[in-house]
Amino acid sequence: MSTTKGLEGVVAAETKVSSIIDDQLTYVGYTIDDLAENASFEEVVFLLWNKKLPNKQELADFEKELFENMTIPEAVVEHFKSYDIHSVHPMAALRTAISLLGLYDSEADDMSEEANQRKAIRLQAKVAAVVASYSRVRDGKEVVQPKQGLSYAANFLYMLNAEEPSDLEVEAINKALVLHADHELNASTFTSRVCVATLSDMYSGITAAISALKGPLHGGANEAVMSMLNEIGEVENAIPYVKKKMANKEKIMGMGHRVYKSGDPRAKHLKKMSKELTARHGMEKWYEMSVKIEDFIKEEKGLPANVDFYSASVYHSLGIKHDLYTPIFAMSRFSGWIAHILEQYENNRLIRPRAEYVGPQKQKYVDIDKR
Numbered sequence: 001m002s003t004t005k006g007l008e009g010v011v012a013a014e015t016k017v018s019s020i021i022d023d024q025l026t027y028v029g030y031t032i033d034d035l036a037e038n039a040s041f042e043e044v045v046f047l048l049w050n051k052k053l054p055n056k057q058e059l060a061d062f063e064k065e066l067f068e069n070m071t072i073p074e075a076v077v078e079h080f081k082s083y084d085i086h087s088v089h090p091m092a093a094l095r096t097a098i099s100l101l102g103l104y105d106s107e108a109d110d111m112s113e114e115a116n117q118r119k120a121i122r123l124q125a126k127v128a129a130v131v132a133s134y135s136r137v138r139d140g141k142e143v144v145q146p147k148q149g150l151s152y153a154a155n156f157l158y159m160l161n162a163e164e165p166s167d168l169e170v171e172a173i174n175k176a177l178v179l180h181a182d183h184e185l186n187a188s189t190f191t192s193r194v195c196v197a198t199l200s201d202m203y204s205g206i207t208a209a210i211s212a213l214k215g216p217l218h219g220g221a222n223e224a225v226m227s228m229l230n231e232i233g234e235v236e237n238a239i240p241y242v243k244k245k246m247a248n249k250e251k252i253m254g255m256g257h258r259v260y261k262s263g264d265p266r267a268k269h270l271k272k273m274s275k276e277l278t279a280r281h282g283m284e285k286w287y288e289m290s291v292k293i294e295d296f297i298k299e300e301k302g303l304p305a306n307v308d309f310y311s312a313s314v315y316h317s318l319g320i321k322h323d324l325y326t327p328i329f330a331m332s333r334f335s336g337w338i339a340h341i342l343e344q345y346e347n348n349r350l351i352r353p354r355a356e357y358v359g360p361q362k363q364k365y366v367d368i369d370k371r
């Protein structure tokens with residue numbers, strides 16, 4: 001037996017959801033560039049789940065269903081109030097809240113296709129309210145109910161801030177949601193597929209995926225990028241900081257990728273947004289610092305910026321709390337996880353690889369008194 005550390009290059013599933021070919025990302029055959037420029041997040045979710053773009057009526061019905069399912073049970077809000085919320089990371093709260101939501105869904109263990117479609121809508125709708133409500137409860141504020149007529153991105157911001165967002169804010173969040181929606185067999189998506197391949201339910205698959213996304217080598221990197229930028233503080237400190245990190249063999253967050261070698265096609269969209277939004281809010285230094293780091297790491301190590309790198313300065317310029325960056329990533333990626341979970345159910349086989357044993361052999365049990 002031979003092992004491939006980190007399963008690098010191993011093709012572990014067939015999928016019709018998204019592809020990365022020659023550093024080009026597509027959702028159901030549509031390039032990420034096309035979708036980022038033109039699509040609403042709701043259209044993208046419909047696309048990932050139905051493998052076609054919706055027509056006007058289908059989109060209107062889908063948006064209505066999402067809106068009607070956005071409210072979360074009071075028990076979830078009460079749960080947030082029941083622990084020391086200031087010491088709990090919002091990704092941990094999200095992980096538990098989604099698991100908790102499953103307890104309030106009478107169809108949680110109904111594995112029929114119809115029930116899974118309904119759960120898909122509920123989960124995608126409610127995650128926005130969970131993330132926003134958690135943030136408000138933590139700030140000692142009242143939870144805000146979603147508002148009819150607002151898009152998914154706008155409603156998230158509305159539930160978060162209790163005021164209708166500007167068109168520019170909605171455009172930025174919508175684009176970020178489109179860009180993060182799916183990404184082939186990344187670690188969290190693989191986790192969700194491994195989980196549901198045992199024929200476990202959708203809530204379990206999503207809870208498992210959130211757990212995997214939380215780590216700083218994956219979705220947690222966007223928050224880590226902002227911590228790094230904060231630590232650097234000023235543009236002139238960027239290169240000395242990065243040099244020191246590299247000398248200590250520490251990783252630069254938001255840089256590098258397992259699959260992309262020449263560049264992550266999502267990063268350029270976030271970079272452009274970062275430039276525009278930081279300039280508009282007089283926060284240019286975060287963008288300038290990021291560019292310096294990106295150029296230096298590219299030059300020194302040949303590593304490209306990934307999706308998490310510029311999303312940090314984008315969210316910061318929108319005034320979003322740093323520890324909500326990964327939950328916002330999760331909110332978007334729910335759509336991809338759900339698409340992959342549905343695909344796994346459609347053509348399931350238990351996922352169970354092998355391990356090469358490298359531990360001691362032929363040992364003899366020794367009585368506890370003689371050890």
Ligand SMILES: CC(=O)SCCNC(=O)CCNC(=O)[C@H](O)C(C)(C)COP(=O)(O)OP(=O)(O)OC[C@H]1O[C@@H](n2cnc3c(N)ncnc32)[C@H](O)[C@@H]1OP(=O)(O)O
Pocket residue numbers: 006216217218219221250251252253254255256257258259301303306307308
């Ligand atoms: C949404 C997402 O999940 S995107 C990824 C988000 N994660 C990050 O931004 C964290 C920082 N980046 C990394 O840790 C990595 O680039 C990963 C985990 C994303 C992918 O990398 P892998 O394919 O596993 O590469 P691996 O970690 O084995 O690194 C290979 C080499 O590149 C170096 N390297 C990779 N990423 C970085 C980085 N961000 N900073 C400095 N060096 C790096 C490693 O030190 C290693 O160098 P060596 O061969 O001299 O020892």
Ligand SMILES: O=C([O-])CC(=O)C(=O)O
Pocket residue numbers: 182183185186187218258259306307
């Ligand atoms: O694909 C990966 O390994 C990580 C990533 O960029 C994502 O999940 O968006």
